[in-house]
Amino acid sequence: MWNKRNTHIDDEKLDRLSDELFRALEASESEIDNAAESPFLFRRIRARIESEQRRLAEETNPWLALMTQFRQAIPVFALLAVVALASSLYLHTNETNKSAPENPALIAGLPLFLQDDQDALDASLVGWQSNNRSGQPKE
Amino acid sequence: MIRMAEKFEPEVVRTSQPQVRERTDDELVAAARTGDEAAFTQLFKRHNSLVSRLGYRFFSRREQVEEIIQEAFVKAYLALDSYQGGHEKSFVSWLARITVHACYDELRRIKKRSESRLGDLSQEEEEFLTERLRDLSAGSNVEGATISRDLAGKLLARLKPEDRVVLTLLKQEELSIAEIAELTGWTSAKVKMRSHRAQQGLRRVLRKFV
Numbered sequence: 171m172w173n174k175r176n177t178h179i180d181d182e183k184l185d186r187l188s189d190e191l192f193r194a195l196e197a198s199e200s201e202i203d204n205a206a207e208s209p210f211l212f213r214r215i216r217a218r219i220e221s222e223q224r225r226l227a228e229e230t231n232p233w234l235a236l237m238t239q240f241r242q243a244i245p246v247f248a249l250l251a252v253v254a255l256a257s258s259l260y261l262h263t264n265e266t267n268k269s270a271p272e273n274p275a276l277i278a279g280l281p282l283f284l285q286d287d288q289d290a291l292d293a294s295l296v297g298w299q300s301n302n303r304s305g306q307p308k309e
Numbered sequence: 310m311i312r313m314a315e316k317f318e319p320e321v322v323r324t325s326q327p328q329v330r331e332r333t334d335d336e337l338v339a340a341a342r343t344g345d346e347a348a349f350t351q352l353f354k355r356h357n358s359l360v361s362r363l364g365y366r367f368f369s370r371r372e373q374v375e376e377i378i379q380e381a382f383v384k385a386y387l388a389l390d391s392y393q394g395g396h397e398k399s400f401v402s403w404l405a406r407i408t409v410h411a412c413y414d415e416l417r418r419i420k421k422r423s424e425s426r427l428g429d430l431s432q433e434e435e436e437f438l439t440e441r442l443r444d445l446s447a448g449s450n451v452e453g454a455t456i457s458r459d460l461a462g463k464l465l466a467r468l469k470p471e472d473r474v475v476l477t478l479l480k481q482e483e484l485s486i487a488e489i490a491e492l493t494g495w496t497s498a499k500v501k502m503r504s505h506r507a508q509q510g511l512r513r514v515l516r517k518f519v
Contacts, residue, residue, distance in 0.1 A: 184512045187441060191461035192480045197365035205374040206361035212353055218383045226387075 334400035342389050353382055360408050366477050367412040369462050380411040409492050416470035434460050438518055467514045472507030479504055
Protein backbone atom coordinates (compact mmCIF):
# COMPACT_ATOMS: atom_id res chain seq x y z
CA MET A 171 0.00 0.00 0.00
CA TRP A 172 2.88 2.28 0.86
CA ASN A 173 4.47 1.71 -2.54
CA LYS A 174 1.18 2.37 -4.26
CA ARG A 175 0.86 5.67 -2.46
CA ASN A 176 4.44 6.54 -3.38
CA THR A 177 3.86 6.04 -7.07
CA HIS A 178 0.83 8.30 -6.88
CA ILE A 179 2.92 11.23 -5.78
CA ASP A 180 3.67 12.82 -9.09
CA ASP A 181 6.91 14.57 -9.92
CA GLU A 182 5.27 17.93 -10.43
CA LYS A 183 4.03 18.03 -6.85
CA LEU A 184 7.40 16.96 -5.53
CA ASP A 185 9.10 19.68 -7.57
CA ARG A 186 6.74 22.27 -6.16
CA LEU A 187 7.49 21.01 -2.67
CA SER A 188 11.23 21.20 -3.32
CA ASP A 189 10.82 24.76 -4.63
CA GLU A 190 9.07 25.61 -1.40
CA LEU A 191 11.91 24.09 0.60
CA PHE A 192 14.45 26.23 -1.26
CA ARG A 193 12.36 29.32 -0.66
CA ALA A 194 12.20 28.49 3.03
CA LEU A 195 16.00 28.44 3.18
CA GLU A 196 16.34 32.05 2.07
CA ALA A 197 17.92 34.30 4.65
CA SER A 198 16.70 37.78 5.46
CA GLU A 199 18.70 40.92 4.62
CA SER A 200 19.41 41.51 8.31
CA GLU A 201 20.86 38.01 8.68
CA ILE A 202 23.06 38.54 5.63
CA ASP A 203 24.29 41.91 6.92
CA ASN A 204 24.87 40.61 10.44
CA ALA A 205 27.12 37.83 9.20
CA ALA A 206 28.96 40.16 6.80
CA GLU A 207 29.56 42.83 9.43
CA SER A 208 30.40 40.46 12.23
CA PRO A 209 32.91 42.04 14.64
CA PHE A 210 36.53 40.92 14.28
CA LEU A 211 35.67 39.08 11.05
CA PHE A 212 38.16 41.09 9.02
CA ARG A 213 40.79 40.73 11.74
CA ARG A 214 40.33 36.95 11.63
CA ILE A 215 40.71 37.05 7.86
CA ARG A 216 43.96 39.03 8.19
CA ALA A 217 45.28 36.54 10.75
CA ARG A 218 44.45 33.60 8.48
CA ILE A 219 46.09 35.30 5.51
CA GLU A 220 49.26 35.88 7.53
CA SER A 221 49.42 32.28 8.75
CA GLU A 222 48.72 31.00 5.26
CA GLN A 223 51.47 33.20 3.81
CA ARG A 224 53.88 31.95 6.46
CA ARG A 225 52.99 28.35 5.64
CA LEU A 226 53.43 28.94 1.91
CA ALA A 227 56.76 30.67 2.48
CA GLU A 228 57.95 27.72 4.56
CA GLU A 229 56.86 25.30 1.87
CA THR A 230 58.74 27.14 -0.86
CA ASN A 231 61.89 27.92 1.16
CA PRO A 232 63.57 24.71 2.44
CA TRP A 233 65.99 26.63 4.67
CA LEU A 234 63.12 28.37 6.41
CA ALA A 235 61.39 25.04 6.92
CA LEU A 236 64.59 23.60 8.36
CA MET A 237 64.96 26.55 10.72
CA THR A 238 61.37 26.15 11.89
CA GLN A 239 61.91 22.48 12.56
CA PHE A 240 65.15 23.28 14.33
CA ARG A 241 63.32 25.83 16.49
CA GLN A 242 60.78 23.19 17.40
CA ALA A 243 63.56 20.74 18.28
CA ILE A 244 65.34 23.14 20.70
CA PRO A 245 63.52 21.88 23.85
CA VAL A 246 64.33 18.27 22.95
CA PHE A 247 68.00 19.11 22.41
CA ALA A 248 68.07 21.02 25.70
CA LEU A 249 66.61 18.04 27.55
CA LEU A 250 69.13 15.68 25.93
CA ALA A 251 71.98 18.00 26.94
CA VAL A 252 70.80 18.07 30.57
CA VAL A 253 70.53 14.26 30.65
CA ALA A 254 74.00 13.88 29.13
CA LEU A 255 75.50 16.33 31.62
CA ALA A 256 73.83 14.62 34.56
CA SER A 257 75.00 11.15 33.53
CA SER A 258 78.57 12.31 32.89
CA LEU A 259 78.66 13.94 36.34
CA TYR A 260 77.34 10.74 37.91
CA LEU A 261 79.94 8.60 36.14
CA HIS A 262 82.69 11.01 37.08
CA THR A 263 81.69 10.81 40.77
CA ASN A 264 81.72 6.99 40.62
CA GLU A 265 85.14 6.99 39.01
CA THR A 266 86.48 9.23 41.77
CA ASN A 267 85.15 6.84 44.42
CA LYS A 268 86.79 3.87 42.70
CA SER A 269 90.16 5.51 42.39
CA ALA A 270 90.24 6.35 46.16
CA PRO A 271 92.93 4.36 48.21
CA GLU A 272 91.67 0.85 48.95
CA ASN A 273 90.63 -0.12 52.44
CA PRO A 274 93.18 -2.68 53.63
CA ALA A 275 90.44 -4.61 55.38
CA LEU A 276 88.65 -5.12 52.11
CA ILE A 277 88.90 -8.76 51.11
CA ALA A 278 89.14 -9.72 47.43
CA GLY A 279 87.01 -6.86 46.24
CA LEU A 280 84.11 -7.73 48.48
CA PRO A 281 82.14 -4.83 49.87
CA LEU A 282 82.81 -3.88 53.45
CA PHE A 283 79.44 -4.98 54.78
CA LEU A 284 80.09 -8.53 53.60
CA GLN A 285 83.37 -8.90 55.44
CA ASP A 286 81.86 -10.38 58.61
CA ASP A 287 80.11 -12.96 56.51
CA GLN A 288 83.37 -13.75 54.76
CA ASP A 289 85.05 -14.32 58.17
CA ALA A 290 82.22 -16.65 59.10
CA LEU A 291 82.56 -18.43 55.79
CA ASP A 292 86.32 -18.84 56.28
CA ALA A 293 85.78 -20.21 59.75
CA SER A 294 83.20 -22.69 58.54
CA LEU A 295 85.41 -23.75 55.65
CA VAL A 296 88.30 -24.39 58.05
CA GLY A 297 85.98 -26.42 60.28
CA TRP A 298 84.66 -28.41 57.37
CA GLN A 299 88.14 -29.16 56.07
CA SER A 300 89.35 -30.38 59.46
CA ASN A 301 86.23 -32.46 59.91
CA ASN A 302 86.69 -33.88 56.49
CA ARG A 303 90.28 -34.76 57.15
CA SER A 304 89.47 -36.53 60.42
CA GLY A 305 86.49 -38.30 58.86
CA GLN A 306 88.48 -39.72 55.90
CA PRO A 307 88.42 -43.52 55.65
CA LYS A 308 91.70 -45.09 56.61
CA GLU A 309 93.47 -46.88 53.82
CA MET B 310 28.61 36.65 -17.07
CA ILE B 311 27.78 40.33 -16.62
CA ARG B 312 24.18 39.44 -15.98
CA MET B 313 25.28 36.91 -13.39
CA ALA B 314 27.49 39.49 -11.69
CA GLU B 315 24.57 41.89 -11.57
CA LYS B 316 22.50 39.25 -9.83
CA PHE B 317 25.04 38.93 -7.06
CA GLU B 318 25.68 42.63 -6.73
CA PRO B 319 23.43 44.15 -4.04
CA GLU B 320 21.46 47.19 -5.10
CA VAL B 321 23.30 50.41 -4.43
CA VAL B 322 21.38 53.60 -3.84
CA ARG B 323 23.07 56.24 -5.95
CA THR B 324 22.78 59.87 -5.01
CA SER B 325 23.10 62.74 -7.39
CA GLN B 326 25.50 64.65 -5.13
CA PRO B 327 29.00 65.01 -6.52
CA GLN B 328 31.36 62.61 -4.78
CA VAL B 329 35.04 61.91 -4.76
CA ARG B 330 35.52 59.21 -7.37
CA GLU B 331 35.83 55.85 -5.69
CA ARG B 332 38.53 53.55 -6.93
CA THR B 333 37.28 50.71 -9.10
CA ASP B 334 37.68 47.08 -8.07
CA ASP B 335 40.47 46.62 -10.57
CA GLU B 336 42.35 49.61 -9.17
CA LEU B 337 41.90 48.28 -5.65
CA VAL B 338 43.13 44.85 -6.68
CA ALA B 339 46.19 46.42 -8.30
CA ALA B 340 46.90 48.35 -5.11
CA ALA B 341 46.31 45.28 -2.89
CA ARG B 342 48.78 43.32 -5.00
CA THR B 343 51.50 45.79 -4.05
CA GLY B 344 50.68 45.30 -0.38
CA ASP B 345 48.20 48.14 0.15
CA GLU B 346 46.24 46.92 3.18
CA ALA B 347 43.64 49.66 2.90
CA ALA B 348 42.79 48.63 -0.65
CA PHE B 349 42.03 45.07 0.40
CA THR B 350 40.01 46.34 3.37
CA GLN B 351 37.96 48.42 0.95
CA LEU B 352 37.40 45.43 -1.32
CA PHE B 353 36.23 43.45 1.69
CA LYS B 354 33.83 46.17 2.83
CA ARG B 355 32.46 46.55 -0.67
CA HIS B 356 31.78 42.88 -1.32
CA ASN B 357 31.36 41.11 2.02
CA SER B 358 27.56 41.11 1.77
CA LEU B 359 27.75 39.44 -1.66
CA VAL B 360 29.77 36.60 -0.13
CA SER B 361 27.47 36.44 2.88
CA ARG B 362 24.40 36.25 0.63
CA LEU B 363 25.90 33.37 -1.34
CA GLY B 364 26.96 31.63 1.86
CA TYR B 365 23.40 31.76 3.18
CA ARG B 366 22.21 30.00 0.02
CA PHE B 367 24.03 26.89 1.19
CA PHE B 368 24.18 27.17 4.96
CA SER B 369 21.66 28.28 7.52
CA ARG B 370 23.89 28.85 10.55
CA ARG B 371 25.66 32.18 10.95
CA GLU B 372 28.96 30.59 12.08
CA GLN B 373 29.04 28.54 8.89
CA VAL B 374 28.43 31.63 6.76
CA GLU B 375 31.16 33.55 8.60
CA GLU B 376 33.50 30.65 7.94
CA ILE B 377 32.65 30.85 4.24
CA ILE B 378 33.29 34.62 4.21
CA GLN B 379 36.70 34.06 5.79
CA GLU B 380 37.59 31.23 3.45
CA ALA B 381 36.51 33.16 0.36
CA PHE B 382 38.44 36.33 1.20
CA VAL B 383 41.57 34.44 2.25
CA LYS B 384 41.51 32.51 -1.03
CA ALA B 385 40.81 35.69 -2.97
CA TYR B 386 43.73 37.52 -1.34
CA LEU B 387 46.14 34.68 -2.01
CA ALA B 388 44.96 34.45 -5.62
CA LEU B 389 45.04 38.19 -6.37
CA ASP B 390 47.92 37.68 -8.78
CA SER B 391 45.79 35.38 -10.93
CA TYR B 392 42.94 37.89 -11.18
CA GLN B 393 42.38 39.27 -14.64
CA GLY B 394 40.11 42.27 -14.56
CA GLY B 395 39.06 44.33 -17.49
CA HIS B 396 35.39 44.73 -16.82
CA GLU B 397 33.46 46.60 -14.18
CA LYS B 398 31.90 43.41 -12.83
CA SER B 399 34.91 41.14 -13.24
CA PHE B 400 35.82 41.15 -9.60
CA VAL B 401 32.28 40.29 -8.50
CA SER B 402 32.16 37.28 -10.84
CA TRP B 403 35.62 36.20 -9.77
CA LEU B 404 34.78 36.48 -6.08
CA ALA B 405 31.44 34.69 -6.59
CA ARG B 406 33.29 31.82 -8.25
CA ILE B 407 35.70 31.58 -5.32
CA THR B 408 32.77 31.68 -2.87
CA VAL B 409 30.83 28.93 -4.65
CA HIS B 410 33.95 26.76 -4.59
CA ALA B 411 34.42 27.45 -0.88
CA CYS B 412 30.77 26.45 -0.28
CA TYR B 413 31.19 23.30 -2.36
CA ASP B 414 34.32 22.31 -0.41
CA GLU B 415 32.52 22.92 2.88
CA LEU B 416 29.51 20.85 1.74
CA ARG B 417 31.84 17.99 0.86
CA ARG B 418 33.56 18.24 4.24
CA ILE B 419 30.22 18.20 6.05
CA LYS B 420 28.99 15.28 3.97
CA LYS B 421 32.10 13.27 4.80
CA ARG B 422 31.81 14.08 8.49
CA SER B 423 28.11 13.40 8.87
CA GLU B 424 27.54 10.61 6.35
CA SER B 425 26.76 8.06 9.02
CA ARG B 426 24.69 10.23 11.31
CA LEU B 427 21.98 11.68 9.12
CA GLY B 428 19.06 11.27 11.45
CA ASP B 429 15.57 10.47 10.33
CA LEU B 430 12.91 13.14 10.34
CA SER B 431 10.75 13.48 13.39
CA GLN B 432 7.12 12.40 13.31
CA GLU B 433 6.07 16.07 13.26
CA GLU B 434 8.31 16.85 10.31
CA GLU B 435 7.02 13.89 8.32
CA GLU B 436 3.46 14.94 9.04
CA PHE B 437 4.31 18.47 8.01
CA LEU B 438 5.73 17.28 4.68
CA THR B 439 2.71 15.12 3.98
CA GLU B 440 0.43 18.01 4.84
CA ARG B 441 2.29 20.38 2.53
CA LEU B 442 2.16 17.94 -0.31
CA ARG B 443 -1.56 17.41 0.21
CA ASP B 444 -2.28 21.07 -0.02
CA LEU B 445 0.50 22.91 -1.82
CA SER B 446 -1.71 25.80 -2.65
CA ALA B 447 -2.23 26.67 1.03
CA GLY B 448 -0.35 29.78 2.16
CA SER B 449 2.40 29.03 4.65
CA ASN B 450 1.98 30.40 8.13
CA VAL B 451 4.81 31.51 10.42
CA GLU B 452 5.05 28.16 12.22
CA GLY B 453 5.13 26.32 8.92
CA ALA B 454 7.92 28.53 7.60
CA THR B 455 10.04 27.93 10.71
CA ILE B 456 9.71 24.18 10.53
CA SER B 457 10.26 24.26 6.82
CA ARG B 458 13.61 26.03 7.06
CA ASP B 459 14.97 23.51 9.47
CA LEU B 460 13.44 20.71 7.48
CA ALA B 461 14.81 22.02 4.20
CA GLY B 462 18.30 21.98 5.68
CA LYS B 463 17.87 18.37 6.80
CA LEU B 464 16.50 17.22 3.46
CA LEU B 465 19.04 19.03 1.31
CA ALA B 466 21.86 17.65 3.43
CA ARG B 467 20.96 14.26 1.95
CA LEU B 468 21.87 15.37 -1.56
CA LYS B 469 25.33 14.99 -3.03
CA PRO B 470 27.33 18.22 -2.66
CA GLU B 471 27.50 18.80 -6.43
CA ASP B 472 23.74 18.22 -6.73
CA ARG B 473 23.18 20.68 -3.94
CA VAL B 474 25.35 23.30 -5.65
CA VAL B 475 23.57 22.94 -8.98
CA LEU B 476 20.07 22.95 -7.50
CA THR B 477 20.79 25.95 -5.30
CA LEU B 478 22.17 27.98 -8.17
CA LEU B 479 19.30 26.93 -10.43
CA LYS B 480 16.43 27.40 -8.02
CA GLN B 481 17.63 30.12 -5.68
CA GLU B 482 19.92 32.21 -7.84
CA GLU B 483 17.92 31.36 -10.96
CA LEU B 484 21.08 31.08 -13.03
CA SER B 485 21.19 29.43 -16.42
CA ILE B 486 23.14 26.25 -17.18
CA ALA B 487 25.84 28.30 -18.91
CA GLU B 488 26.15 30.66 -15.95
CA ILE B 489 26.42 27.76 -13.51
CA ALA B 490 29.06 26.19 -15.73
CA GLU B 491 30.98 29.46 -15.68
CA LEU B 492 30.67 29.73 -11.91
CA THR B 493 31.61 26.17 -11.04
CA GLY B 494 34.16 25.59 -13.77
CA TRP B 495 32.29 22.46 -14.90
CA THR B 496 31.23 21.89 -18.50
CA SER B 497 27.67 22.82 -19.58
CA ALA B 498 27.00 19.15 -20.34
CA LYS B 499 28.04 18.16 -16.85
CA VAL B 500 25.88 20.87 -15.27
CA LYS B 501 22.88 19.83 -17.39
CA MET B 502 23.32 16.18 -16.49
CA ARG B 503 23.94 17.06 -12.86
CA SER B 504 20.84 19.25 -12.64
CA HIS B 505 18.71 16.42 -14.01
CA ARG B 506 20.18 13.94 -11.54
CA ALA B 507 19.91 16.43 -8.70
CA GLN B 508 16.23 16.93 -9.42
CA GLN B 509 15.72 13.16 -9.46
CA GLY B 510 17.72 12.83 -6.26
CA LEU B 511 15.65 15.42 -4.44
CA ARG B 512 12.43 13.79 -5.59
CA ARG B 513 13.73 10.48 -4.28
CA VAL B 514 14.59 12.04 -0.93
CA LEU B 515 11.16 13.65 -0.65
CA ARG B 516 9.34 10.51 -1.76
CA LYS B 517 11.14 8.56 0.94
CA PHE B 518 9.72 10.76 3.65
CA VAL B 519 6.36 11.77 2.34
